Amino acid sequence: MSRSMATTDHNPREALGWVGVGLRHPHYRDALSETSDVNIDTRIDFVEVHAENFFAAGGMSAAILQEVSERYALSLHSTSLGLGSAAGVNDAYLSKLNALIERTNPVLISDHACFTWSHFDGHSVHAGDLLPLEYTRQNLQLMVDNVDRAQQCLGRRILVENVSAYLEFERTSLSETEFLVELAERSQCGLLVDLNNLLVNAHNFSAVDPLNAAKQWLEKIPSCLIGEFHLAGYAPVQAPDLIIDDHSRAVSEACWQLYEYAIWRNGPMATLIEWDNDLPSWNELVAEAAKARRIIDAKQNSLEVTTHV
Amino acid sequence: MFDDQTVSVEHHMSREKQTLAYRQQELVAMIYGLQKAHPKYSEGFARGLRVYQNNLLATAARALSVTYPVVDQLLGDEAMRVLTRGLLRESPPSTGDWADWGSDLGELILTTPLAQEHPFLFDVATLEWQLHEASRSLDQALEVGSLSLLADSPIEKLHIQLASSIHVMASDYPVDIIWRAHQDNDLNTHNLADELQAHQGRCYLIIHQQDDRPRLQRMTAAEYLWLADIREGLSLGELLDVHSDFDFPQWLSTALENQWIERLTETH
Structure with missing residues (x-):
């Protein structure tokens, strides 16, 4: 990386054990009027926003984000870096993301292990979704190059998230975990492990025991590479329909079980509750965050007991 | 944008x-x-493909309804989905930010029977896009010191630099009335x-950002033409010559x- 991590105010380990929520438009007022409370269960350590929603240099969204960033530590989650795109990372997009990072100094920056860009007739076209990758050596090299370029340009370490996929490719020579681990080791990025995505993929690709399949997936990721967990729920469907990762429900029971396992295995990690559609009240969202905090606290307490024994 | 010959990749x-x-x-x-999925692909592939196709359409339709809330109300979900499909094909997203x-929705509407059914629709779409752009602009505060050029510089060399959020438009329809009528949930269609x-003559509008919000105001034909000439780059001296009856101090x-003004500048 050309710019050193020392140029930023935030240490990537700073957010260890923090709990946050995804901040969406209908909750702005509640989030900004929240007063600090002695009740620890209402505490939010950080909020995550979708970076593209704040690319506009001026106007109300920029003003709101400024206010939000004065109250909360911020995580910028982008969806269009397209780090696995053979067409490359879009320069203009990278430039806007960089400008937003400079304005807000986020504690975490993340995007996805997917492709989003293609070229048609010489024009850059955005695919409109997080499209799955063929897990091959060739794609791995391409993604290492793209992640390196993004990190150099942004001057920051980024976290790369495993995605929900609705297609599987025959042309795959690595497992997803092999691909992500090697990506993180070679590019020095971190991993954002979306536990809900693990369950969605396990359901959609016919795992007999999705929770167990997701646990086995997690076991293949070294703790030192994980920078954050995402937790979410989804609308149930009837087979053979695919489950859509729609973030329209409270965190599922299976996802909570997987999270307990993940924290037990990896220790406290930055954790985010994602809820993007059919939004609950702010209080309900914060209550979900409190559940995650209790699981982290239990792990921390057990670590302290172990240390003192 | 897309055609059958466009599937090509970079040569380097x-x-x-x-x-x-x-x-x-x-x-x-x-x-x-x-492009249709090749028969070699499995049923599972086709099912996954449909998920991405549905996601794309839903995301794009949602983006249009946010940018064009009044057009969305006027046309309803079904027509908007048809327009969304057409726009995705004609002008696919290219920046990663929905x-x-x-921006081409108005032009697309002109190619459909909707333009005959609702002749004001193109102008409403234009107004909404301009409001959308004004809402996202970074407007600089007025450089107050530059106003001293009014006293110190010859007006032939003096130029007015407008705020970057400003758009102006003229319409044969009272699009501001149509737009405002759809801001309330209790739209009274009879009054509208x-x-x-009752509307007569053309409607002249200025769209700009004030206090971080987009604003919409009517103006006179004289003000519209004055602003158009400022944007053409006329100096204050030339403006006052062309618009000899214009009340500049009041404006x-x-x-x-x-x-509306970012600064006054002097050319050398």
């Missing part, structure tokens, strides 16, 4: 990377409905019909109050 890539780029491009083309997408019936006061 390695052969392996080109092949990968081609496969990724093929998937994007299938999602956009430009808020940048959709009466107002449309300047209004412009400063509404934050």
Whole structure:
């Protein structure tokens, strides 16, 4: 990386054990009027926003984000870096993301292990979704190059998230975990492990025991590479329909079980509750965050007991 | 934008990377409905493809409804979905930010029977896009010191630099009335019909950002032409020559109050 991590105010380990929520438009007022409370269960350590929603240099969204960033530590989650795109990372997009990072100094920056860009007739076209990758050596090299370029340009370490996929490719020579681990080791990025995505993929690709399949997936990721967990729920469907990762429900029971396992295995990690559609009240969202905090606290307490024994 | 000949990749890539780029491009083309899934693909692949196609359409339709809330109300979900499909094909998103997408909706409407059914629709779409752009602009505060040029510089060399958020438009329809009528949930269609019936002459509008919010104001034809000539780059001296009856002091006061001016500049 050309710019050193020392140029930023935030240490990537700073957010260890923090709990946050995804901040969406209908909750702005509640989030900004929240007063600090002695009740620890209402505490939010950080909020995550979708970076593209704040690319506009001026106007109300920029003003709101400024206010939000004065109250909360911020995580910028982008969806269009397209780090696995053979067409490359879009320069203009990278430039806007960089400008937003400079304005807000986020504690975490993340995007996805997917492709989003293609070229048609010489024009850059955005695919409109997080499209799955063929897990091959060739794609791995391409993604290492793209992640390196993004990190150099942004001057920051980024976290790369495993995605929900609705297609599987025959042309795959690595497992997803092999691909992500090697990506993180070679590019020095971190991993954002979306536990809900693990369950969605396990359901959609016919795992007999999705929770167990997701646990086995997690076991293949070294703790030192994980920078954050995402937790979410989804609308149930009837087979053979695919489950859509729609973030329209409270965190599922299976996802909570997987999270307990993940924290037990990896220790406290930055954790985010994602809820993007059919939004609950702010209080309900914060209550979900409190559940995650209790699981982290239990792990921390057990670590302290172990240390003192 | 898309046509059958466009599936090509960059020439500077390695052969392996080109092949990968081609496969990724093929998937994007299938999602956009430009290319059918080859029979070699399984039923599972087709099911997954439909998920991406539905996601794309839903996300794009949602983006248009945010940018064009009044057009959305006027046309309803079904017509908007048809327009969304057409716009995705004609002008696919290219920046990664859905808020940048959709500027060509008005032009697309003109190619459909909707333009005959609702002759004011193109102008409403234009107004909404301009409001959307004004809402995202970075407006600089007035450089107050530059106002001293009014006293110190010859007006032939003096230029007015407008705020970057400003748009102006002229319409044969009272699009501001139509737009405002759809801001409330309790739209009174009878009153709106009466107002449309009573409307005479052209409607001139200025769209700008004030206090971080987009604003919409009516103006006179003289003000519209004055602003158009400022944007053409005429100096203050030339403006006053062309618009000899224009009340510049009054307009300047209004412009400063509404934050329409970024600064005065002097050319050398």
